Structures are given as C-alpha cells and as structure tokens.
Amino acid sequence: MSGPRALAEEPRALAALVAWLGPWAPARAPRGVTRATWLLREGAPRGRRARQSGAWRSAGGGRLEPTRLEAYVYEPEAAARGPARREPEQPVIGTFVVAPGLHFDGPADPRFDRFCRVLARAGFRVVAPFLPSYLELLVTPEAPEDLEVCALATAQRWLGPGERLTLFSISFGSWPALEVAARQPELVDAVITFGGYADFHATVQFCADGVVHLPGGERALRPFDPLNPPALFVNLLPWLDAPAEAHEPLAEAWRELAYRTWGRMELKAPGRLAPFVESVAEGLPEEQRALFRVGCGASPGTATLVAEALARAGAAFDFASPREALRRLSCPVVVCHGRDDDVIPWTEAEALHAALAGRPSRLFVTGLYDHTGSALPSPRAAVSEAATLLGLARVLASGGNVRALVR
Numbered sequence: 560m561s562g563p564r565a566l567a568e569e570p571r572a573l574a575a576l577v578a579w580l581g582p583w584a585p586a587r588a589p590r591g592v593t594r595a596t597w598l599l600r601e602g603a604p605r606g607r608r609a610r611q612s613g614a615w616r617s618a619g620g621g622r623l624e625p626t627r628l629e630a631y632v633y634e635p636e637a638a639a640r641g642p643a644r645r646e647p648e649q650p651v652i653g654t655f656v657v658a659p660g661l662h663f664d665g666p667a668d669p670r671f672d673r674f675c676r677v678l679a680r681a682g683f684r685v686v687a688p689f690l691p692s693y694l695e696l697l698v699t700p701e702a703p704e705d706l707e708v709c710a711l712a713t714a715q716r717w718l719g720p721g722e723r724l725t726l727f728s729i730s731f732g733s734w735p736a737l738e739v740a741a742r743q744p745e746l747v748d749a750v751i752t753f754g755g756y757a758d759f760h761a762t763v764q765f766c767a768d769g770v771v772h773l774p775g776g777e778r779a780l781r782p783f784d785p786l787n788p789p790a791l792f793v794n795l796l797p798w799l800d801a802p803a804e805a806h807e808p809l810a811e812a813w814r815e816l817a818y819r820t821w822g823r824m825e826l827k828a829p830g831r832l833a834p835f836v837e838s839v840a841e842g843l844p845e846e847q848r849a850l851f852r853v854g855c856g857a858s859p860g861t862a863t864l865v866a867e868a869l870a871r872a873g874a875a876f877d878f879a880s881p882r883e884a885l886r887r888l889s890c891p892v893v894v895c896h897g898r899d900d901d902v903i904p905w906t907e908a909e910a911l912h913a914a915l916a917g918r919p920s921r922l923f924v925t926g927l928y929d930h931t932g933s934a935l936p937s938p939r940a941a942v943s944e945a946a947t948l949l950g951l952a953r954v955l956a957s958g959g960n961v962r963a964l965v966r
Contacts, residue, residue, distance in 0.1 A: 568652040568682055573956040575681040581948055582927055588673040589680040591636045599688070599712055600628035606694030607663040607818050626691035628705055631666045633679035633687070652682040653725065653959025654717055656710050660730030660754070661696055661790055663818060665689040670822075671729065678727075683958050686713045690735070696790045696814060698731065698759075700878045703738040710739055714746050723748035725958045730754045730903060733911075734881045741887040749891040749961035751954060756903050757910035759879045760869055766791055768862035771904045784901045785827055785856050786820050788865075789813035792854035795868040798875075805847050812851055815839050833857055882914065891919035891965035893954050898926045919965050923951050 579589055602625035609615035634651060655678055659665045666672060666687035675685045688709040692699040713724060725748045728736035733755025740747040756762040761772055769783035792799070793810050801809060816839050820826050826835070836857040840848045852858040869876075885892075892915055896908030905924050912922040925947045957964045 568650060569956045572652060572681040572683070572958075573952055576677065576952040576955050577948065579677040579680065580952060588676040592676045592679040593634050593636045594672075594676070595632045597630045597632050597686070598627075599630060599709060600626070602627040602691075605691040606665060606689070607814075608667065609694075626701075626705075628688065628691060628708060630686050630688040630709055631672075631675065633675045633685040635679055635682055650682065651684045653957075654684045654686070654713060654722075655725050655727050655958050656706070656713055657685055657687045658706050658726065658728040658732030658736040659687065659690060659693060660728075660732050661693050661698065662821075663694055663696060663814065665694050668822075674729075678955065678958070681956065684717060690732075693731070696793045696817065698794055698876070698879050703735040703742075706732075706735045707739045707742060710743060710746060723959060723962075725749050725751065725961055727751045727955075728753065728755060731756070734759070734879050734884070737881045737884040737888060737892070740890050740892075741884040744889050747890050748959055749893065749965060750888070751893045751895065751961070752908075752911065753895045754897065754900055754903050755881075755894065755911055756907040757881060757914055758907065759876055762903050762907060763791055763794075763869060763876075764862070764865060765904055766902065767856070767865040771906045773906065774909075781904055782901050785832060786817070786823075787902060788854055788856040788861055789817045791865055795865065795872070798868040798871040799850065799864070801847070801850055805844075805850075808843060809847055809851060809854070812839050812843055812847075813854055815842075816855055881911070885911075885914045889918075891921075891962050893921045893923070893951075893961065893965060895923040895925070895951055898924055919962070921950075921954070921965055923947050925951070 575589075578584060603616060604612075604614045604627045657666070657675060657678075659668075659671055662668050662671070666675065666689060671687070675687050678685045686709060688706060690702050690705050692701045692705075710724060710726070718724060723746060726736040726740055728750065730753075733752040736750050736752065740750045758772070765771060765783060766787045767783075769780050771779050771781050773779055790813070793813050796806050796810055816835060819835050819839070820832065826832050832855070836852060836855045840851055843851055849858065853860050853864055894908050894912045894915075896903075896905040898905050908922060908924055912920060925944055927944050927948060954961060954964060
C-alpha cells in the first residue's frame, strides 16, 4: 500500500517505532503481530535448526545447492485492533524485506525476530528470508541470489502497481541488500543498512584484531567480539594449511562452538571461553586441535593467521565487496550503525556513506545500539541520541516510500 492512506498512517507507525526501539522499551516483543513461514524453494535445509532436527546433510565439496529457501512473513494482526479495543483495523502501510546477517539461526534469532515484530506492529509487512549460505556461516555469491528471489516473489505476491519494497539489512546482510537494489532499481524503494560494511577485508581482519582504519591512513584499536573467530575460519578454510580431509570436521567444530557460545555476553570475559573450546576440541583428531584452537581465538596467532589467509585468498572474496553495487544503484541509502558495535566497527558506516557521495543518503551513528542490542545512554548524550532515534524512526516509518523522505 502507498499513497495518501499510507502517509496518513505514518504518525502512528512513528509512535510505535519510537516506543519499541528506544532503550526504554521492554525486552519482550510487541503483541498484535502474526508470523507465518513462507516456502520459496524446496531443497536441503541448512543451519543449526536443520542439524538439531536431523534434516541436515553434508553437501560435500563446499556446495550448498540445492537448498531450501524460506522466509518468515510478519504482519499486523487485524484482530488485535478490532472493535474490542475500539481501534480501527490498521492497514499494511508498506513492505520491508529484511536481510539477516551471518547467523546460524537467521531470522529465528530472538533479537532479529523482535525487530521484525516491531516493524510489523508499526503497520508493515516484513519478509525475512533464511539465506542458506548465511545459515551455514558462509559468505558466498548465493546470498544476493537468494535475497533477490525473495524480493521478487514478495513483489509479485503483495505489491501493487507503482509500489516498491524497502530493503533493510543487518550486519553482513548489507552487501546482498545493496547488490539486489542495484539489480532491481524498479523494485526497491531504498536500502537501510544497520551495522553494515564498506571494506570486506578490513571488516574480517577487525573481527580478529580490533584494528579500525581511520581517515588519513591512521589506525586505532577498539574492543572486538572474541566469540566471532570461528565464523572467520569457516570461510577461510581453503586458504589455511590444513589437508582437504580436515576441512569439513574443522568447519563443523567451529560451527558447533558458535552454536554453543554466540549471544552469551558473559563468555566475552577473559578465560570464560576456554572450557567450551576444549569441550568441542575433544571431538576432533589430535592433529586438528591446534588449528581449531587458533581458529577459536583460544591460542595465540589468530589475527596473524587471518591476515595470511586473506592474503592467500587474493581476489576470492571480491564478490562480497559492496563497492560495485554502490556504483550501480540509484535508490536512496540510509546508513545506520551502533557506535559501540564490536563486530563491524562504526567507521565502516562512515566509509559506506562516503562512497555514496552525491546521491540521496543519510548517516545515523548512535550510542543506543551495539551489534546485539540496546543500551541506556548517559544523561549528557541522551538529547543527541533521542534526536538520532527520532530521525531513524522517521525513516523506518516511511517504509515503502523512503525515497520521498531521503532526496
């Protein structure tokens, strides 16, 4: 839906977004939202849920196809706004397709699910695909292909003449979202990135050493998430000094460590991760354990090994750079980032925004969010952060018609 009726609903959407996205919001997800699973393509399921259910099977040789492609579809629950509450039914005022980051649960991750429910409670239809390669913690060229399948199917099913969808991306979902927007200029209203990146290699290296690249060539050290290295090494395996027969056992062990530890903030403290590393290592042959520990960040040499593997990889990951998509896309881009993000540093947001110079774009850097949640700002920062939140909420409230706001 677009046009005057949708515009008339934006104030209500804005109020709901501010209420549910601020640090004052309850941790629970809002009610009044439906969620359905939409099957887009039959195939082999991927990710932790597939392994837990016994449905997962090895593709062999690093191949992930054919893979099952499905999405969660969130919508406002009309019954929750009916006569019993003396409120009119809330129309769907726009459509978001939300690209998840590199996570084994995809949209089923509770934080991601809550965000999608917040958008739906504000009046939007939200389609969140489970990208098969990302469920396997793999950055592959299939990610934008699958996101594009979802976007095209969403448009065919729900969009009317002249309507567009807004792409929202989280973390490593930024590159697929920007690529799809570049490919489908008539379909995509705008792209909103949260926690995205401009330089893939620098971002990967940051995940291992905390080095950020500043304007003028300077460097600085920032806190980085010590739970992330397993995802790096799953992707860098072809460029490590490990025999081919060790690749799958190592990759599965690193995934298993991620399953057990991601999202557990207490394990970021020094020494807390070691017992989990050793527990998983026991399932590996002795000759694979040393490399496994380095790939977990539990033994010295993690950052050096990442740098060496990236150097050996050369141009192998060039497909994951957003630079080419940024040159081709024509829609507005809104770049958002948490100042305390310890997975992808906020300097990547500045670089991403700089690459959009001369085109409709906005930049929001906030202290309200890190990579995994929200936090209360200091009193001194509260006024500035409130203005940033309001600006971001206004953009989200314009979903499906962001280009009318960002010119």
